[in-house]
Amino acid sequence: MKSDDFEAWTLLAQRSVEVALEDWVPSDAPARLGVAMRYGVLDGGKRLRPLLVLAASEAVHGLPEAALRAAVAVELIHAYSLMHDDMPCMDNDVLRRGKPTVHVQFGQAQAMLAGDAMQALAFEVLTPDGDAVPPALQARLCALLARSAGHAGMAGGQAIDLASIGLNLDEGCLRDMHRRKTGALLQASVLMGAACGSAQPRAWRALADYGAAVGLAFQVVDDILDVTQASETLGKTAGKDQHHNKPTYVSLMGLAAAHRHALELRDQAHAALAVSGLADAARLALLADKVVERDS
Amino acid sequence: MKSDDFEAWTLLAQRSVEVALEDWVPSDAPARLGVAMRYGVLDGGKRLRPLLVLAASEAVHGLPEAALRAAVAVELIHAYSLMHDDMPCMDNDVLRRGKPTVHVQFGQAQAMLAGDAMQALAFEVLTPDGDAVPPALQARLCALLARSAGHAGMAGGQAIDLASIGLNLDEGCLRDMHRRKTGALLQASVLMGAACGSAQPRAWRALADYGAAVGLAFQVVDDILDVTQASETLGKTAGKDQHHNKPTYVSLMGLAAAHRHALELRDQAHAALAVSGLADAARLALLADKVVERDS
Numbered sequence: 001m002k003s004d005d006f007e008a009w010t011l012l013a014q015r016s017v018e019v020a021l022e023d024w025v026p027s028d029a030p031a032r033l034g035v036a037m038r039y040g041v042l043d044g045g046k047r048l049r050p051l052l053v054l055a056a057s058e059a060v061h062g063l064p065e066a067a068l069r070a071a072v073a074v075e076l077i078h079a080y081s082l083m084h085d086d087m088p089c090m091d092n093d094v095l096r097r098g099k100p101t102v103h104v105q106f107g108q109a110q111a112m113l114a115g116d117a118m119q120a121l122a123f124e125v126l127t128p129d130g131d132a133v134p135p136a137l138q139a140r141l142c143a144l145l146a147r148s149a150g151h152a153g154m155a156g157g158q159a160i161d162l163a164s165i166g167l168n169l170d171e172g173c174l175r176d177m178h179r180r181k182t183g184a185l186l187q188a189s190v191l192m193g194a195a196c197g198s199a200q201p202r203a204w205r206a207l208a209d210y211g212a213a214v215g216l217a218f219q220v221v222d223d224i225l226d227v228t229q230a231s232e233t234l235g236k237t238a239g240k241d242q243h244h245n246k247p248t249y250v251s252l253m254g255l256a257a258a259h260r261h262a263l264e265l266r267d268q269a270h271a272a273l274a275v276s277g278l279a280d281a282a283r284l285a286l287l288a289d290k291v292v293e294r295d296s
Numbered sequence: 297m298k299s300d301d302f303e304a305w306t307l308l309a310q311r312s313v314e315v316a317l318e319d320w321v322p323s324d325a326p327a328r329l330g331v332a333m334r335y336g337v338l339d340g341g342k343r344l345r346p347l348l349v350l351a352a353s354e355a356v357h358g359l360p361e362a363a364l365r366a367a368v369a370v371e372l373i374h375a376y377s378l379m380h381d382d383m384p385c386m387d388n389d390v391l392r393r394g395k396p397t398v399h400v401q402f403g404q405a406q407a408m409l410a411g412d413a414m415q416a417l418a419f420e421v422l423t424p425d426g427d428a429v430p431p432a433l434q435a436r437l438c439a440l441l442a443r444s445a446g447h448a449g450m451a452g453g454q455a456i457d458l459a460s461i462g463l464n465l466d467e468g469c470l471r472d473m474h475r476r477k478t479g480a481l482l483q484a485s486v487l488m489g490a491a492c493g494s495a496q497p498r499a500w501r502a503l504a505d506y507g508a509a510v511g512l513a514f515q516v517v518d519d520i521l522d523v524t525q526a527s528e529t530l531g532k533t534a535g536k537d538q539h540h541n542k543p544t545y546v547s548l549m550g551l552a553a554a555h556r557h558a559l560e561l562r563d564q565a566h567a568a569l570a571v572s573g574l575a576d577a578a579r580l581a582l583l584a585d586k587v588v589e590r591d592s
Contacts, residue, residue, distance in 0.1 A: 158409055
């Protein structure tokens, strides 16, 4: 696949997600709740998780309506987790996607409620009335999303993160934390896309491996960018891992080794695609590259 | 139905919910997250929402496994909402079910995360692996729960509640707030139970009316108990509506009229059951009585 084609696909996919978010995140929810929800999710972000959903779905000839709903649902979960993570009782951050965080703009109570409502909205989006998405697929998508967002996935990883401040984790513990905190939802994005089509067991396992590798690579690169980039580039506060005394791949192995590790994980992602048996996985391969090569 | 039978059924139903919660709320979630989740939901509460699910399901000869899962899921959503509602940025309450609230016991960050994880867990419980619950029913239950918990239901009602402090709402606005904040999940409990069986359209509409009446009656009685009962009886801080200067049915219409209104709503609930065409709705009728007659 030419990189021009990939860029064009990316822009188109991002645009379709943006339009769907505009449509499905309510502007009229009561007492400015909808305004806070939209502030927290619209018009920002690279939409990496939705891109993974859509690319995986296309690789298995998935149902486009289901894939778009899955893409929006994972982004809603991701956005709610950022809103809660930025709260004073968690990371206490004031800058996100280049704007004041939701709790700064709307107050803590509204930020918490808007996040809560966005998690529920993710499951609403996955369960539309009518027959646009077969009910069995709706249930499968809800199952994958709930497990990746909950105690065994993202929320569990955040609990480990909180409990790890000031500790020296070994690589196994650090990997476990990140696999849950960031990796679970990234992997679920790939698998939800795969669920929208007819992935054979071999392809399913390969996509799970791909998703795990990309998920961890994303976090290793995040740790690197936190120390190498300025807040203006990231659109969020730089240097905060060190400021909060959090264990990271950089604090564990140093910058050069962390970078090598990210490249290894990218290679693992490529290798998983190679054994998947999927004819049309070029976009997934390029997304793995993008995760590792990004500068923000 | 004799009241002895009803009491025995209630105890048995509560016990089955308690056992299921014990089984399905993980004790081993990382970094004490599971401990906080279990603290917030086990061993307390009247389990009214699960009782409504189970009674409605029995009235339509619903699938017991699906009904038990629905019962647990609504209780998880209810419990998470209390955990977040008690946070300092919301109601700032320190007493719940006769114990220190979750944020007092585990800290604010853990309370927020445990609530987040419990919302996800509700959707996990509704989407079990295997064929114990047909996928189409899983999807239907997720759809009902998500809509009642989100911006148009519970979370939206809480946003109105927050925005209404110190305001004099008229009865229409107060009813709208409570229909969302408390009523939506109570009504969803009834409808999720109904979805577990084969409710005909007439029965479905009647159960929706029953659920709406019981949902509002519950809140009117809550407003009454807040001024007439001591904290020890309630297991939560009494008098807090007035303390927070929140509009209530008591502040709007006075104690006697609020009590009459609760009785009217109970009668509406009974009337809805009478037109439902359901042969076996006695437990639902008695649950409506219980909601109005409770003293805590």
